[in-house]
Amino acid sequence: MRIAITHSTTYRSEGAARAIQALRLTPPSGQSQTVVSWQVRVPGGGTPMRYTDAFGNLVELAASNGPVTDVRIVAEGVVDTVDTAGVVGPGWEAMAPDVCLRRTKLTESDDAIRAFGESCRRDDTLSTLHAILDELHELVAYDTSATTSDTTAKAAFASRRGVCQDHAHIFIAAARSLSIPARYVTGYMLTDGGESVAHHAWAEALTVELGWVGFDAANGQCPTERYVRLAIGLDALEAAPIRGIRLGGAAESLHVGVSVQESQSQSQSQA
Amino acid sequence: MLGRSASSLFWMARYMERAENIARLIQVGHRISLTPDSTGGYREDWKSTLASAGCLAAFEAGGGKLAAAEVQHFMLFDRDNPSSIRASLETARNNGRAVRTALTREMWEAMNSTWNEFSAIDPAGVGPGAMAELLDWVRQRSAQFRGAMLGSLLRDEGFHFCQLGTFAERADNTARILDVKYNVLLPANAALGGERNQHQWDTILRSVSAVGAYRYFYRDQLRPRQVAEFLMLRPEMPRSLRFCSDFMAPALASLAAMTGGGASSFALGEALAADMRAADLDTIMRGGLHEFLGDFLARNAAIALAAASDYHFD
Amino acid sequence: MLKKQAYSTGNDTVCFDEMLRSDFSARDCYRTLYDWLQRQTQSGIRTKQAEADAIFRRMGITFAVYGAAEANERLIPFDLIPRVISAAEWRFLERGIEQRVRALNAFLHDIYHRQEIVRAGLIPSAMVNGNSAFLPQMMGFDPPRGVYSHIIGTDIVRTAEDGFFVLEDNLRTPSGVSYMLENRETMMHLFPELFAAHRVAPVERYPELLRQTLESVAPSGCDGEPTIAVLTPGIFNSAYFEHAFLADQMGVELVQGSDLVVEDGALWMRTIRGRARVDVLYRRIDDAFIDPLNFRPDSLLGVPGLFDLYRAGRVTLVNAPGTGIADDKAVYAYVPAIVEFYTGEKPILKNVATWRCAIDEERAHVLAHLEELVVKEVHGSGGYGMLIGPRSTRQQRADFAERIRANPGNYIAQPTLALSTCPAFAGSGVGPRHVDLRPFVLVGDRVRVVPGGLTRVALKKGSLVVNSSQGGGTKDTWVLED
Known part of the structure; x- marks a missing residue:
């Protein structure tokens, strides 16, 4: 499937500030996806x-020379995808898999998450992970008003509500509590329901059988050809597409617009 | 040189100069409080002492009593008064510490040992008898520091930032002292046979250690016109506004030449020095002495701001 | 003034004295000093001591003591009597230290790449990958010349004629080298005649060697002579004097985070002439604080984007972030295996026996022998959070046992070492006091070890704690030349 993506982010600060x-806004090519074209535009060109x-994420560092009030960052391009049932396949990365067992503030587990993980334990890793995926999808309701970007896995699990970020964090916490390396993935998802959930996140866990495999607990499924991977990290903070600091200035407004569409060009080229 | 280092040198010199000026103001205030006035009581002029030191508002906000012990403590030891001698010596020393490598050993040792000794003083143990000695000591140490600077510091950018700080502070101090008592210097006073203001003129001169210099220079009794001229316009008087602007301008010129930058502070410094050279007392009095001093204080402050911006320490 | 009868630590522990044998004859390297000491008068030494204190105070050689609000700048006590190390002893130490720092740098390179040592089963994966001192962001990055820890202070203790042990490897931001240099300056000023009577290896080349080391690890894209700067947290840091001293001695800028800016893919410092590029940053700020964009977001000491620049090879950070894993107290027990794995040689310098409380049997041993052992926090430093068994009360031991049980991974234990003693001026005469030694090692295009180091001395009679924050002092350390 050929997917066209436009992802724009605008920060506005009260009074000029250095930004x-x-x-981490450039998707990698791999077994499940091939980047046809991509560009990231930052202020100042x-x-x-x-x-x-x-x-293995491509990181670009954008720094303003001198104070600015508006920062607009646009990532845009076309990616071809295939359905690999969530299997990520080989790619360059230096990270030792066991690092994905580390605790981070956002993915730390507690007794409740450990008990949940334990209840999902099956004979093999893959079945265990699928059990976590299914159970979590049932257990934690999708609710955009219950959590924020700082909500921890523990808090989200206790409240039984959250968005894709929370589902991914709980999934990671549960998998790590069973000594299965797990990590956070940001990306895009082609949906029928408009752009609100198009900027998406899920988890990946390491299986003996298939290597890294994606699990989207918010949607109760493994990634399909409708998914585009963008960046990975130990949690949402580390994998964040944009991590920034403003020096000076005051309150900031943020606007994110994401458009993910099936590209017409592929249908034409296949026709 | 780092912008921050320039800033530290500038403020170090300013605060060493300030410590000395504050010491002098306390001494003068102390002297006034010992002088009987015509009604048989004692003159208390602590309010104008605080105003001259630029910390009247801070003192009043603290709710202290306008009396010798309170004011002296506030100006000498108060940790929350950024212009107290204690705060000045500490700020000077901390700034110096941040640029320790840009100082000579003589400068550092003069400043560091002053702070070490001063910070060890127990304010409660300093009675009225010991006050004069302590204040003399502060002035001597400031002089020692300045001597170390003039005698040992390389004449590179760092020296000029120190000079700029010293003379910006001194100009500010002298202008404030004049502005607090500008009314007693107005021509109207002389016309009215203002001998009654004799002690006020004396106070002004003492506040900048210039009584002896005045008599030597003018060979005359105190006259308000001459007092004003001496402290504002005489290039021979090392604490006059003219003298200060005469030293700031070349410091800024040297900095501009050495760095190839500094255009705006250089221009402001040149303009102020030129205006002070051209100024005459009659014109000043016609335009208003208070207005003239206010304008001078603003221009002096603007030079410091422009230098901070020119040399990247804003 | 040296009375043989009075030359005693004051407790029963038998320990090795570096000057006098048990029959009160002087060891060879101390013979001249011993004779000299016997000729000194108490008042003469006292005068010199006062002179030395005055020099240090005037110079502003102070350190901050945390938790002491008043008088937060103190002088580190300086003891006048030098510690003497023979040429042969030094050659041995130097070889051992060099071997160790090479191995530890190789270890760092390995665990931030393929982790062969973990694959080989010599160190548990969790000990590395789960360690809070391990920095995942460093994986797969090649620092210039492959060097991670460029400046190392190896803490060495001695228990016998040839009993040298490494107590701690400091690979993060070791401090103390300025004291080594200033102690020497002061001694040369006070006792020129003693230098005339000994052939003391010079230490004053250290700043030059440091500069060469820093220049040798400039980023590959750096043309011409690299610009070096020293990054300090500021004047209120306990080691600020040292930061300023080293910058001055090397002739480079001493910068704070606010002086630096990341722009146009490079690091710049704000100077009075505008911005100036920095190629090598000798940072004396802990990892967590160097870059609020990548690490602790509340840090005001660092520079946003600095780590990104580093990973992009635009600036060299010295030491590299993430070196703490190699001097982690839990990893310490594995250092002999690390040395063998990477050098193929037996370790020249021994480790002190260490029990890891995270391991059940070892913890049981520790809990059963608290009275004899020294227990340390894995992430503690400066002599804080430590139990010295033989000097502890029953209550302190009970408290510590509870803390160990609650969080076993946080503690290790070692035998209480009978640290060697050296003569020190003890107020009323000369007495033996316990010492350790921190030689300073530089690793760049090659390994450079300055002959000597910082000798820390527990000035309290009988005390084993040499940390300056706990009443310890320093001495000049003389390595004799043949």
Whole structure:
């Protein structure tokens, strides 16, 4: 499937401020997806400094020269996807898998999550992970008003409500409590229901059988060809597409617009 | 040189200068409080002492009593008064510490040992008898620091930032002292046979240690016109406004030449020095002495701000 | 003034004295000093001591003591009597230290790449990958010349003629080198005649060697002579004097986070002439605080984007972030295995026996022998959070046992070492006091060890704690040349 994505983010600060942002806004090519074209535009134009981080994400550092009030970042491009039933397949990354067992503030487990993880334990890793996926989807209701970007897995699990970020965090916490390496994935999802959930997140866990496999507990399924992977990390904070700091200025407003559509060009090329 | 280092040198010099000026103001205030006035009581002029030191508002906000012990303590030891001698010595020393490597050993040792010794003083143990000695000591140490600076510091950018800080502070101090008592210097006073203001003129001169210099220079009794001229316009008087602007301008010129920048502070410094050279007392009095001093204080402050912006320490 | 009868630690523990044998004859390297000491008068030494204190105070060589609101700047007590190390002893130490720092740098490179040592089963994966001192963000990155820890202070203790042990490897931001240099300056000023009578290896080249080391690890894209800066948390940091001292001695800028800015893919400092590029940053700020964009967001000391620049190879951070894993007290027990794995040689310097409370049998041993052991927090430093068994009360031991049971992974235990003693000026005469040694090692294009180091001395009679925050002092350390 050919998917066209436009992801724009606008920050506005009260009074001029220097802004610096680390962008993880470039999807990798791999077994499940091939990037046909992609570009990230940052204020001031030019080419931002780039490097590949420990997870293999391409990071671009955008820093304003001098104070600005508006920062607009646009990532845009076309990605071809295939359905691999969630299997990520080989790709470059330096990270030792066991690092994905580490505790982070957002993914720390408590007795409740450990008990939940334990209740999902099956004979093999893959079945265990599918049990977590199914149970979690049933247990934690999708609710956009219950949590914030700072909500921990523990808090979200206790409230039994949350959004995709919370589902992913709880999934990761439960998997790690069973000594299964797990990590956070940001990306895009082609939906029938408009753009509100198009900017998406889910979890990936390491299986003996298939390597890294994606699990989207918010939707109760493994990623399909309608999913595009963007960046990975230990939790939502580390995998964030944009992580920024404003030096000076005051209260900031943020507007994010994401459009994910099946591209017409592919139908034409296939026709 | 880092912008922050320039800032530290500028403020270090300012605060060392301030400590000395505050010490002098306390001494003068103390002297006044010992002088009987015509009604048989004692003159208490602590309000104008605080105003001259630029900390009257802060003192009043603290709710202290306008009496010798309270005011002296506030100006000497108060930790919350940023212009107390204690705060000045500490701020100077902390700024110096941040640029320790840009100072000579002599400068650092003069400043560091002053702070070490001062901070060890128990304010409760300083009685009226010991006050004069302590204040003399502060002035001597400030002089020692300045001597170390003039005698040992390389004449590079750092020196000029120190000079700028010293003379910006001194100009500010002298202008404030004049502005607090500008009324007793107005021509109307002389016309009215203002001998009654004799002690006020004396106080003004003492506040900048200039009684002896005045008599030596004018060979005359105190006259308000000459007092005003001496402290504002005489290039021979090392605490006059003219003298200060005469030193700030070349410091800014040197900095501009050395760095290839500094255009706006250089221009402001040159303009102020030129205006002070051209100024004459009659014109000033016609335009209003208070207005003139207010304008001078504003221009002096603007030079410091422009330098901070020019040299990246804003 | 040295009375043999009075030359005693004051407790029963038998320990090795570096000056006098048990028959009160002087060991070879101390012979000259011993004779000299016997000729000194108490008042003469006292005068020199006062002179030394005055020098240090005037210079502003102070350190901050946390938790002491008043007088937060103190002088580290300086003891006048030098500690002497023979040429042969030093050669041995130098070889051992070099071997150890090479191995630890190789270990860092490995665990931030393929983790062969974990694969080989020599160290548990969780000990590395789950360790809070391990920095996942460093994985897969190649620092210039492959060096992670460029500046290392190896803490060495001695218990016998040839009993040298490494107590701790400091690979993060070890401090104390300025004291080594200033102690030497002061001694040369006070006792020129003693230097004339000994061949003391010089230490004053350290700043130059440090500069060479820093220059040698400039980013590969750096043309011409690299610009170096020293990053300090500021004047209220306990080691600020040292930061300023080293910057001055190397002739480089001493910067704070607010002086630095990340722009146009490079690191710049704000100078009076505008911005100036920085290539190598010797940072004396802990990992967590160097970059609020990547690490602790509340840090005001660091520079946003600094770590991104580092990973992109635009600036070199010295030491590299994440070196703490190699001096973690829990990893310490594995260092002999680490040395063997990467060098293929037996370790020259021994480790102190260590029991890890995270391991059941070892914890049982610790709990049963608290009275004999020293218990340390894995992440503690500076002599805080420590139990010295033989000097502890029953109540303290009970408290510690509880803390160990509650959080076993946080504690290790070691035998109470009979640290060697050296003569120190003890108020009324000369007495033996316990010492340790921190030599300073530089790793860049090659390994450089300055002959000597910082000797810390427990000035309290009988005390084993040499930390300056706990009443310890320092001495000049003389390595003799043949």
